[in-house]
Amino acid sequence: MPEAGRYLWRYSIPWMSPGTLEYLMTRIATDPFDAVPEVMARITSPGLLLTCGTEGNPITIGWGSVGIIWGKPIFTVLVRPSRYSFGLLRRLGDFCVNVPAENDAAMKSAVAWCGSHSGRDGDKASDCGITKEAGIVIDVPHIRECPVHFECRSVHANHVLDAEIDGGIRNRFYPKGDLHQIWWGEILGCWRVA
Numbered sequence: 001m002p003e004a005g006r007y008l009w010r011y012s013i014p015w016m017s018p019g020t021l022e023y024l025m026t027r028i029a030t031d032p033f034d035a036v037p038e039v040m041a042r043i044t045s046p047g048l049l050l051t052c053g054t055e056g057n058p059i060t061i062g063w064g065s066v067g068i069i070w071g072k073p074i075f076t077v078l079v080r081p082s083r084y085s086f087g088l089l090r091r092l093g094d095f096c097v098n099v100p101a102e103n104d105a106a107m108k109s110a111v112a113w114c115g116s117h118s119g120r121d122g123d124k125a126s127d128c129g130i131t132k133e134a135g136i137v138i139d140v141p142h143i144r145e146c147p148v149h150f151e152c153r154s155v156h157a158n159h160v161l162d163a164e165i166d167g168g169i170r171n172r173f174y175p176k177g178d179l180h181q182i183w184w185g186e187i188l189g190c191w192r193v194a
Ligand SMILES: Cc1cc2nc3c(=O)[nH]c(=O)nc-3n(C[C@H](O)[C@H](O)[C@H](O)COP(=O)(O)O)c2cc1C
Pocket: 044, 046, 047, 057, 058, 059, 060, 061, 062, 063, 078, 079, 080, 082, 083, 084, 085, 086, 111, 112, 114, 115, 116, 117, 118, 119, 120
């Protein structure tokens, strides 16, 4: 289905909340590869916010990549089994990657909060003052305060394999196990503040 078709189908439903349409008019579809410089500029500092599950639990991630696999634009993210987000992703693999704006001090603290608190203990988004908005093409909320977000449909997931990984990386990143699971998400939509 073309993007515009998906968009209209999702939002022409009667329970659309007041203000949703106005909010959506502030977001425009963009080529995901045009947003890669912003991803690369923020991924290591302060980090990106991955939202997952229908509840949209935000978790800070510092690793990931955007590329082409299976002829599709793919966002790859890595989440350790010990995270609350891991269980959410196992149930609904779809996810959203939210990219904070440059020099946004409030978002910088929110990203730090989401990277040091767990969704097991409460609603992290409301605790750190960020807003979840309904997904546009997936059933996972995104973060309103992030000017760019990628909505991804899980097409594959697999663990980092202990027997196959470089010894130096294993020793440095996995001394206690908890090997990441990698999710490959087809980018169905990349949205930017108009
Ligand atoms: C800058 C930064 C980057 C992080 N990157 C990742 C990552 O790529 N994968 C991961 O599983 N955890 C990562 N973490 C840790 C999680 O964000 C953290 O454990 C979080 O509290 C888990 O939340 P959850 O239990 O709600 O899922 C990172 C933390 C920070 C501060």
